[in-house]
Amino acid sequence: MKEYIVDNLKNKMRYHDFPGEDTPILFIHGLGCAGSFDYPEVAAQVDLINHRRILVDLLGSGFSDKPDNYLYTVKEHAEYLCNFVKSLNLHKFIIFGHSLGGPIAIELADKCKDSVETIILSEANLDKSSEDSSSYKFGSFREDDFVNSIFDEVINENAIHNSMWTAALSVCSSTAISRISKSAVEGGNPSWREILYSLNCKKTFIFGEKSLPDDDQIELKKHNINIQIVKAAGHSMAWENPKGLAEAIKKGILYARLNF
Known part of the structure; x- marks a missing residue:
């Protein structure tokens, strides 16, 4: 694992950087997760093995630092990731974002327009959080209440029936979870959906079969987004079918290259 110093306070984001000759893929995880937890098996699949694969733990998650002085908004995550990819001299790269990592991926792509080969999203938030989502529930609590009691209650309630997510969530900063959830409830301005539609690069959106039907399957096709x-x-496709997810990501890459 490697580390990147994010700011002058020496806060560090930690990440895996697996070598490969093909275009680097930056993996951005979702709420309560971590790249180091979610994506090693996906990155190891034969479809992606020739790519350089960069798996980040966002600040506040996984093995990265968890400073309380960060806002942990979608925009703030995108800003330091933009500096991060510049520090790696990634003149051309692919962005993958899952769930609430999707808005971060979209805002990053908007900041790095000339360097993004394609953006690939899996069941990403495109609009402000819906009332049935975890981010809406978490973001609707007062931060002090969430940090001091509700976060632990969520861990305990999910320990049995959603143990994988609980394992990753339990090592996250409760403050970070609260703040990025509030960012998701507020949504983007312009919306993440609008930014996605405006990007000039080719785009792919991935659904898990068990998540369908979904109205966005039709809506996204209208905007020339590969499904x-x-x-x-x-x-949770990275855990449920890592081989299938890797195949879908590779198809998204080939779609972008064949339709360039």
């Missing part, structure tokens, strides 16, 4: 479906998986 891929991971069989035998739902929202």
Whole structure:
């Protein structure tokens, strides 16, 4: 694992950087997750093995630092990731973003327009959080209440029936989870959907088969966004079918190259 110093306070983001000759893929994880937890098995699949694969743990998550002085908004994550990819001299790269990592991926792509080969999203937030989402529930609490009691209650309630997510969530900063959830509830301005539609690069959106039907499957096609479906998986497709997710990501890359 490597580390990147984010700011003058020496806060560090940690990440895996697996070598490969093909275009680097930057993996951005979702709420309560970590790149180091979610994506090693996906990155190891034969479809992606020739790519350089960069798996980040966002600040506040996984093995990265968890400073309380960060706002942890979608925009703030995108800003330091923009500096990060510049520090790696990534003149051309692919962005993958899952769930609430999707808005971060979209804002990053908007900042790095000339360097993005393609953006690939899996069941990403395109609009402000819906009332049935975890981010809406977390973001609707007062921060002090969430940090001091509700976060632990969420861990305990999910420990059995959603143990993988609980394992990753339990090592996140409760402050970071609260703040990025509030950012998701507020949404983007312009919306992340509008930014996505405006990007000039080719775009792919991945659904898990178990998450369908979804109205966005039709809506996104209207905006020339390539749709891929991971069989035998739902929202947590990196854990449920890592091979299928890797295949879908590769199809998204080939779609961009064949339709350049």
